[in-house]
Amino acid sequence: MRGMTTALRICPLCEATCGLTLTIDGGRVTGARGDRDDVFSKGFICPKGASFAELDNDPDRLTRPLIRRNGALTEATWEEAFAAVAERLGAVLAEHGGTAVGVYLGNPNAHTIAGGLYTPLVVKALGTRQVYSASTLDQMPKHVALGYMFGSPVAFTVPDLDRTDYLVVIGANPLVSNGSLATAADFPGKLRALRKRGGRLVVIDPARTRTAEFADRHLAPRPGTDAALLASVVNVLFDEDLVDLNGLAGHVDGVDEVRALTADFTPDTVAAHCEVPADDIRTLAREIAAAPSAAVYGRIGTSTVEFGTLGSWLVDVVNILTGNLDRPGGAMFPLSPIASAPRPPKPGRGFRTGRWHSRVSGYPEALSELPAAAFAEEIDTPGDGQIKAVITIAGNPVLSAPDGDRLDKALDGVEFMLSIDPYLNETTRHADVILPPPPPSRSAHFDIALNSLAVRNNARYSPPALPLTGRPDEAEILSRLALILYGLGHDGDPMLVDDQVIAMTLAKEVADPHSPVTGRSVDELTAMLPQAPGYERRLDMMLRLGPYGDAFGAKPDGLTLAKLKAAPHGIDLGPLRPRLGEVLRTPSGRIELAPHQLTADVARLRDALGRRPDGFVLIGRRHLRSNNSWMHNLPALSGGSNRCTLRINPDDAADLGLTDTAVVKGPGGELLAPVEITPEMRRGVVSLPHGWGHDRGGTGQRVAADEPGVNVNQLNDGTHLDPLSGTAVLNGIPVDIAPAG
Ligand SMILES: Nc1nc2c(c(=O)[nH]1)N[C@H]1C(S)=C(S)[C@@H](COP(=O)(O)OP(=O)(O)OC[C@H]3O[C@@H](n4cnc5c(=O)[nH]c(N)nc54)[C@H](O)[C@@H]3O)O[C@H]1N2
Ligand SMILES: Nc1nc2c(c(=O)[nH]1)N[C@H]1C(S)=C(S)[C@@H](COP(=O)(O)OP(=O)(O)OC[C@H]3O[C@@H](n4cnc5c(=O)[nH]c(N)nc54)[C@H](O)[C@@H]3O)O[C@H]1N2
Ligand code: SF4
Ligand SMILES: [Mo]
Numbered sequence: 001m002r003g004m005t006t007a008l009r010i011c012p013l014c015e016a017t018c019g020l021t022l023t024i025d026g027g028r029v030t031g032a033r034g035d036r037d038d039v040f041s042k043g044f045i046c047p048k049g050a051s052f053a054e055l056d057n058d059p060d061r062l063t064r065p066l067i068r069r070n071g072a073l074t075e076a077t078w079e080e081a082f083a084a085v086a087e088r089l090g091a092v093l094a095e096h097g098g099t100a101v102g103v104y105l106g107n108p109n110a111h112t113i114a115g116g117l118y119t120p121l122v123v124k125a126l127g128t129r130q131v132y133s134a135s136t137l138d139q140m141p142k143h144v145a146l147g148y149m150f151g152s153p154v155a156f157t158v159p160d161l162d163r164t165d166y167l168v169v170i171g172a173n174p175l176v177s178n179g180s181l182a183t184a185a186d187f188p189g190k191l192r193a194l195r196k197r198g199g200r201l202v203v204i205d206p207a208r209t210r211t212a213e214f215a216d217r218h219l220a221p222r223p224g225t226d227a228a229l230l231a232s233v234v235n236v237l238f239d240e241d242l243v244d245l246n247g248l249a250g251h252v253d254g255v256d257e258v259r260a261l262t263a264d265f266t267p268d269t270v271a272a273h274c275e276v277p278a279d280d281i282r283t284l285a286r287e288i289a290a291a292p293s294a295a296v297y298g299r300i301g302t303s304t305v306e307f308g309t310l311g312s313w314l315v316d317v318v319n320i321l322t323g324n325l326d327r328p329g330g331a332m333f334p335l336s337p338i339a340s341a342p343r344p345p346k347p348g349r350g351f352r353t354g355r356w357h358s359r360v361s362g363y364p365e366a367l368s369e370l371p372a373a374a375f376a377e378e379i380d381t382p383g384d385g386q387i388k389a390v391i392t393i394a395g396n397p398v399l400s401a402p403d404g405d406r407l408d409k410a411l412d413g414v415e416f417m418l419s420i421d422p423y424l425n426e427t428t429r430h431a432d433v434i435l436p437p438p439p440p441s442r443s444a445h446f447d448i449a450l451n452s453l454a455v456r457n458n459a460r461y462s463p464p465a466l467p468l469t470g471r472p473d474e475a476e477i478l479s480r481l482a483l484i485l486y487g488l489g490h491d492g493d494p495m496l497v498d499d500q501v502i503a504m505t506l507a508k509e510v511a512d513p514h515s516p517v518t519g520r521s522v523d524e525l526t527a528m529l530p531q532a533p534g535y536e537r538r539l540d541m542m543l544r545l546g547p548y549g550d551a552f553g554a555k556p557d558g559l560t561l562a563k564l565k566a567a568p569h570g571i572d573l574g575p576l577r578p579r580l581g582e583v584l585r586t587p588s589g590r591i592e593l594a595p596h597q598l599t600a601d602v603a604r605l606r607d608a609l610g611r612r613p614d615g616f617v618l619i620g621r622r623h624l625r626s627n628n629s630w631m632h633n634l635p636a637l638s639g640g641s642n643r644c645t646l647r648i649n650p651d652d653a654a655d656l657g658l659t660d661t662a663v664v665k666g667p668g669g670e671l672l673a674p675v676e677i678t679p680e681m682r683r684g685v686v687s688l689p690h691g692w693g694h695d696r697g698g699t700g701q702r703v704a705a706d707e708p709g710v711n712v713n714q715l716n717d718g719t720h721l722d723p724l725s726g727t728a729v730l731n732g733i734p735v736d737i738a739p740a741g
Contacts, residue, residue, distance in 0.1 A: 007465035008035055008568050010445045011049045012111040013627060016178040016185045017447050017454075018044050019569065020052060022465050029053045029441045029465065039570040040458045041185030046178055047625045051636045052440070060633055060701050061422045062436035063471070073424070073434065078471060079491075082480055084433050086490035088416045092389040098126035098485065102387035104375060105133040106395020107628060113535050114437065114474035116448025119393055121497060122478055125485035129356055129365070130387050136372045137400055138300065139181055140725040141308035143367055147351030148595035149316060151585030153367055154452065157316055157331040158182045159295035160576055161190040161455045164329040165199045166291035168284070170226055170315065171301025171731075175210040176624050180299050183334075183447070183454040190455075200291075202284065204229070205301060206619055207647075207687060208680045219284070220682045223617045224732030225274040226298070227307035227605050229281065230314035231265035232274075234258060236285035237321050239266070244289070246323025251580065254594030258317060261594065261602050265609075273609045289322050293329025301619070305732050307605055309724035313598050320593060325580070332576040333583050336451035337459040337559060338542040341549065343514040348585025352597070353724070359385045363726050371726030372401045373718040379410035389416040393478075398426040399629040399693055399711055402718035402728050403668050408696070420477055423630060424700030426693070435481075437474035441465045444473075446539055459548070459559060460570030461539070475535045498534025502526060502541055509545055516551035525552050536561060548573055601724055618666065618715065618733040621647070621687045629691035632704035644692040644709025645676035648737070652684065653677045661740035664688070666715025666733055672740050673710050686737060688712040690730070 004025045009032075011018045019038025023031040032052035034045035048055075065081030066073040076084070092100060103123055109115025123131055135143070147153035159167055161184050172180065174187040184190055191201055191214060203215040204226070212218040221229055237243050238259045245252055267278035274281075288294045298315040305311065316331065324330030354364030360377045363370060370378070375397060379387045390411060398404040398411070404426070411417060411430035419428035422436045437443070445462040447454075464473075472480070472494075479494035488496075506522045509515040517525060528544075529537045540561035543549050550558030564571060586592050625637040632638065646662050653659075653675065662675050664686070673688060681687060692709025694701060713730070720729040 009441065009462045009465050010447065010460055011052065012108070012440050012445060013048045013631075014178050015180050015183050015450055015453065016041070016044070016046075016187065017183055017450055018046070018049055018185045019460065020045065020049055022052065022441065024465065027466065029056045035569060037569040038460070039572040040454070040456065040460060044186035044189065047637065048627060048631065051634055054634045054636050055631070056439040056441045058633060060703070061439060062424060062434060062700070065436065066424070066431070066434040068432040073429075073431070081433055081435055082484070082490040085418055085481065086484045088432060089389060089418060089484065092416050093485070096388045099128045099130070100386070100388040101126050101128050102130035102132065102375065102378060102390045103128060104372070104390070104392045104395045104397050105131070106393065106397070106400070107134045108394040110449045112394075112474060113444060113446055113448060113539075114478055115394060117535060117538060118475050118478035118482070121482045121501070122391070122393070122485065125482045129368070129370070130378060131369050132372045132375045132397070133369055134372065134395060134400060135367070135369060136725065136727045137304065137730065138727070139303055140366055140369070140727045141303045141312040141722055142181060144309045144353060144725045145313035145316065145598065148598055149313065149592050150583055151348040151351055151587070152583060153351055155333060155583040155585075156181060156453050157319065157325065158334055158453055158455050158576075159297040160293070160329050160332045161187075161194070162575065164194065164293050164295045166202075166288060166294035167194060167199065168202045168204065168288065168294070168296040169211060169215070170204040170230075170296065170298045171303065172297065172299030173205065173209040173211045173622065175214060177622050181453055182297060183450045200287070206682055206685045207621065208682070219276050219280055221274040221276045223301070223619045223685060224305045224307070226302045226305065227310040227314055228265060228270045228609060229274045229276060230311060230318060231262045231605065232267050232270040232281045233285045233288070233318055234262045234314065234321065235265045236267060236282050237289060237318070238262065240286065242285065242289035243321045244323045245321065247327060248320060248323060248325060248591065252320060252591045252593050253588060254592055255321070257594035257599065258321075261599055264606065270609060273612065288318060293327065294322060294324050295319065295329070295331045297331070301731055304727055304730040306608070306720070306722065306729050307601070308722035308727050309598065310601055310605055317593060320591065326578045328575070333579050334452055334454050334576055335457050335547050335579060336454075337457075337546050337548050337573065338448065338539070339452060339547055341516050341545060341547050342579070342582040345581040345584065345589065347587050347589040350587045359383070363721065366725050369726075371721055371728065372397060373721055373726075373728040375401065376403060376407040376410045376718065379414060380406070388414060390414050391418045392427055392431070393420045396425055396427045396629045399691055399713065402713050402716035404693070404711055404713055405669070406718070420474070423633070425630065426696050426699060429696070429698040435477050437477060438468050438471060442468040442473070444535065456575055457573035458570055459543070459564055459573060461561065461564045463565065475533070479534070495534050498538055501538060502529065505541065516545060516549065516554060520552070528552050530561065598724065613734055616652075616735050616737050617685050618664070618712075618735045619685060619687045619731045620712065621689050623689060626689070626691065632692070632694060632707070633701040635703055638703060638707060643707075644673065644689055646673040646737075647676045647678050647681050647687045649681045649683045649685070650677050650679060656737060656739060658737070658739050663738045663740050664715060665736040667720070668717030669714045671710045671714060686735065
């Protein structure tokens, strides 16, 4: 026990952001438990968080950069690696410009300070429109729906879990995923508390998931039909005179249009399409309307489908029409401590997608991104504007995006590829240089992105639990990359980057009449920031300018980074409060319930009502002890129920004579998968998890390679997208199933 200490660290492994207490011994993390005093998570922890030590110490984690020499990736010093980036990426920039560089940003960027504060600088420095991310494999439909309805694509509505009386979870399995786009540590405990206080939980999911099993009621629609189902709920609300805008009355445009648009989505019409009894749809609508408060919450199963944007839109249409938007117990807007301090309501410029289009397939841009499903074709299709170099930051698109085999080949053909990633995996094995960020114990943590999704406002900061010696943290890696891209060489001072951001931000603030620091001097404010790493200076600035901030001394009780550091278990900032006026940025200054960009797609939905393809439909699933593609390398999380199997209903299996291995054929290819027969699956629906297929050579994740699984995304050819958001259809894919052999 001698020398053993503890350190607090927010878990970066999923959106729940639990506070962990790490035990530290001999200069390394040896264990992790939930921090009972954490203001937000109150001791909750899951098996992944509990494996923090194993993840942190994984011997397969890269500790030094790798550079490709004579075809092989070999270890190099940091100086050599940055010099190689400057030289080889510089050559591409000199010949083709930054616009020929394709960038892919993966999911962990949402979980690190570096991803939140420095990745955008890299993208900006390149000036490229070839930007791809996991968002178009995930939540882009929600952004697009929010953008059109509220004028801001990041005006996230989250269910007020602690106070709601009636929660509808559609296309999410938070008892396994621990919640997404609704940052709530201990989602299971919150669902228990909901039921204990007499509230009800309804789950809409084709699979009888853990969350569905726990619910008061489970509806199991045919995959891909959520938008039609929700349109029908809206139809009932109008038909039975249950619409009640409540406090929103007078702030919503387009109610009559929505009534007209959904007029033919009667429960009797959609019941056969959704395979949900018409009466269940009526009951659902009546109960949502009757509940003292209710929140509809949709996630991956509503998002990564054929009508993802329509479904995401209709989720909030139901919240709005039942008067549940922006009120306690309903769907509310969190207020992050680093959001700008509220400004007076004002009309915005409006949101739109399609300001430019992808070169090969002409897909519209959304939030300055192009569809991840189009990444490969933009690399391997010759012509003007072709991607010549690639940068991946915290992503593994070879497994995460459709048709990884094509991307695999395409990446081999680029002139230069840089990956910033701790692992040599299916994607990074193609890189010419890999720059590995340090393990999480050696970096600071603040939830740049996820605080704006938290179901209770809070602020928490973890300094590095262990010192970092002899290697840069990820903020510095990305700063140095930005300097290289700006032509400032490979050995520029990374602090320059932060100084520049601070100078620009403060100049804007002091010139803004509504800023809490309006009219003050930039020099005065800059001098008040701590002598500290650049990210701490920036965080302090953001907190002080933010809604709870001290306004650089003007509000002495307000928040600063120093105060946050003095509260290691975090600062609770209270329950969510109504704030629609602060977030609305539509040109009309009102909620646009029926934006024409969205309603134009309803015709396509109507056409689909008549379609009921026979054959099987494939959906995805997540496992409690897994995290997308990158946590299959930890022995503690491997094996047991965490397996890449094809789940199928017992009657379907019997009909097909399936016992052990199935051939699964999809639009993009076929694969062999072990069969798991379970009544959790309804008839006609099968599931495979994603992130598997660790059998490609040249990777460095030994445990993962031992039980590789298969890559479900190879069944997908990448041509099926939600047209409004460019999000890949990952759920509801037609497949053929047959016994192997
Ligand atoms: N079929 C199907 N496909 C899916 C999904 C699905 O439901 N079904 N889900 C989609 C969703 S929601 C998502 S978010 C995507 C995820 O897609 P990606 O983000 O492309 O994939 P991940 O598996 O999360 O890969 C994360 C990468 O980040 C690295 N990494 C981990 N920590 C850090 C860090 O601190 N810094 C850096 N620089 N790198 C780090 C890991 O080594 C790994 O290479 O997958 C999508 N793909
Ligand atoms: N343990 C663990 N936790 C994770 C992750 C992980 O890989 N493992 N990944 C993280 C990431 S990146 C994300 S984005 C979140 C995702 O968080 P969730 O969305 O909660 O996670 P999923 O398990 O993908 O849940 C999607 C559900 O949608 C259902 N579904 C599929 N098709 C349809 C449909 O057409 N309609 C309806 N109504 N339902 C459908 C599936 O059966 C599944 O239960 O989880 C995060 N947390
Ligand atoms: S629920 Fe998420 S944040 Fe909490 S311990 Fe598990 S992985 Fe970490
Ligand atoms: Mo995700």
